[in-house]
Amino acid sequence: MPAGRPGPAAQSARRPPPLLPLLLLCVLGAPQAGSGADTAVISPQDPTLLIGSSLQATCSVHGDPPGATAEGLYWTLNGHRLPPELSRMLNASTLALALANLNGSRQQSGDNLMCHARDGSILAGSCLYVGLPPEKPFNISCWSKNMKDLTCRWTPGAHGETFLHTNYSLKYKLRWYGQDNTCEEYHTVGPHSCHIPKDLALFTPYEIWVEATNRLGSARSDVLTLDILDVVTTDPPPEVHVSRVGGLEDQLSVRWVSPPALKDFLFQAKYQIRYRVEDSVDWKVVDDVSNQTSCRLAGLKPGTVYFVQVRCNPFGIYGSKKAGIWSEWSHPTAASTPRSERPGPGGGACEPRGGEPSSGPVRRELKQFLGWLKKHAYCSNLSFRLYDQWRAWMQKSHKTRNQHRTRGSCPRADGARREVLPDKL
Numbered sequence: 001m002p003a004g005r006p007g008p009a010a011q012s013a014r015r016p017p018p019l020l021p022l023l024l025l026c027v028l029g030a031p032q033a034g035s036g037a038d039t040a041v042i043s044p045q046d047p048t049l050l051i052g053s054s055l056q057a058t059c060s061v062h063g064d065p066p067g068a069t070a071e072g073l074y075w076t077l078n079g080h081r082l083p084p085e086l087s088r089m090l091n092a093s094t095l096a097l098a099l100a101n102l103n104g105s106r107q108q109s110g111d112n113l114m115c116h117a118r119d120g121s122i123l124a125g126s127c128l129y130v131g132l133p134p135e136k137p138f139n140i141s142c143w144s145k146n147m148k149d150l151t152c153r154w155t156p157g158a159h160g161e162t163f164l165h166t167n168y169s170l171k172y173k174l175r176w177y178g179q180d181n182t183c184e185e186y187h188t189v190g191p192h193s194c195h196i197p198k199d200l201a202l203f204t205p206y207e208i209w210v211e212a213t214n215r216l217g218s219a220r221s222d223v224l225t226l227d228i229l230d231v232v233t234t235d236p237p238p239e240v241h242v243s244r245v246g247g248l249e250d251q252l253s254v255r256w257v258s259p260p261a262l263k264d265f266l267f268q269a270k271y272q273i274r275y276r277v278e279d280s281v282d283w284k285v286v287d288d289v290s291n292q293t294s295c296r297l298a299g300l301k302p303g304t305v306y307f308v309q310v311r312c313n314p315f316g317i318y319g320s321k322k323a324g325i326w327s328e329w330s331h332p333t334a335a336s337t338p339r340s341e342r343p344g345p346g347g348g349a350c351e352p353r354g355g356e357p358s359s360g361p362v363r364r365e366l367k368q369f370l371g372w373l374k375k376h377a378y379c380s381n382l383s384f385r386l387y388d389q390w391r392a393w394m395q396k397s398h399k400t401r402n403q404h405r406t407r408g409s410c411p412r413a414d415g416a417r418r419e420v421l422p423d424k425l
Contacts, residue, residue, distance in 0.1 A: 040073075040115055040123035048129040048215040051163070055099040058090065059115035059124060070095040072118030077128070078111050102130045104163030131163035133217030137192075137210040140224045143233045143325050147317070150200055150228065152183070153193035154210050154221065166214040170194040175205040175225060200228055202318075229317050233325040234259035237271065237293075237310045242335035249302035249338045255294040256310050259327070268316040273297070274329070278305035303339035307332040 040061045049055060061070055073095045075082040082097070090096050095115070105111050110127030117123050135157025142152040152170055170183035183194035210221040237256040245251040254273060269291055274283040289295050300306065309329040317324070
């Protein structure tokens with residue numbers, strides 16, 4: 001018979017007793033025989049069983065008041081009356097119960113097994129614990145934000161649920177000497193995590209592991225060995241600003257401030273940027289930011305809102321040879337690129353003049369140059385200086401042509417005139 005789902009208190013013939021005292025029985029302990037007011041006892045008391053096990057239990061009446069017998073007694077589990085065919089009279093004062101193929105406990109404090117008198121009053125109670133021993137914790141990861149503390153989290157087990165209250169303890173010690181220490185600040189970044197706030201040594205490896213214990217046994221994780229300097233991280237870079245680059249319709253400038261927490265320590269930092277358009281969930285990551293605190297994004301869509309985030313990875317702290325740990329991403333910052341001044345389809349665009357093909361060799365070279373920039377030089381200052389010089393030359397060339405040419409242009413939809421790009425520089 002599976003362990004029932006937690007429900008209301010045990011039913012009486014007329015009115016069920018309050019739920020709270022029923023639930024407290026497995027917390028404070030069931031009544032014990034010989035306590036004076038108790039008239040019966042359940043055996044075994046508070047058993048712990050593996051899932052799938054069977055249970056043989058008895059409820060024995062003490063004979064107080066005189067003449068009391070097991071006649072009319074019945075069982076409930078978590079407030080639900082059990083079928084009478086699961087019970088049988090062993091003798092005049094004892095009612096037996098047989099449960100088979102038990103499911104996991106529905107509450108970690110134990111399932112409430114109760115013996116009731118004919119009138120519904122509770123004669124005795126027991127807590128029934130049905131579950132699994134803890135599995136070996138794994139996937140321990142740790143990080144430090146000030147090189148004095150350490151925060152760790154772990155995965156409780158491959159299958160997770162034990163159906164019993166399971167206690168997890170994070171232990172740590174210096175690798176070659178020192179005694180075991182136990183972390184005390186749990187659930188700091190989630191249900192399976194712990195924070196060690198201070199008194200950690202630098203330049204010395206630590207051994208860290210997790211022990212899991214419940215009523216059916218214990219398990220210990222593999223030992224993680226680390227040096228505090230190798231697991232340093234930071235808060236996300238603050239003050240991320242995204243702005244337009246003049247009137248350039250395909251670019252945005254991103255600037256931020258280095259995380260202040262580690263400014264007094266000898267370390268290097270590298271950054272990553274990611275961005276997406278407003279109506280998309282797909283981020284594009286820029287990896288080649290290096291240790292700069294600014295970057296220009298190119299190849300963007302005109303007139304489009306972009307969300308931008310930045311994160312930091314400190315490395316080389318006091319000569320550490322290992323890479324640091326990436327921070328969380330900063331809060332998204334939004335900005336939009338300028339709208340294109342070029343007319344769209346049906347918006348007054350004109351065909352190029354004869355003798356000025358729109359796809360000449362020089363134009364193809366410029367297109368290739370722009371494609372190279374977009375792919376390889378997101379944050380290259382030299383490349384963007386060349387790019388800006390070319391854009392400035394193009395604007396100057398357009399202005400000169402507008403001043404000296406009175407024909408060969410066509411009206412735009414907004415009344416302005418648009419020149420055809422030259423096919424020679």
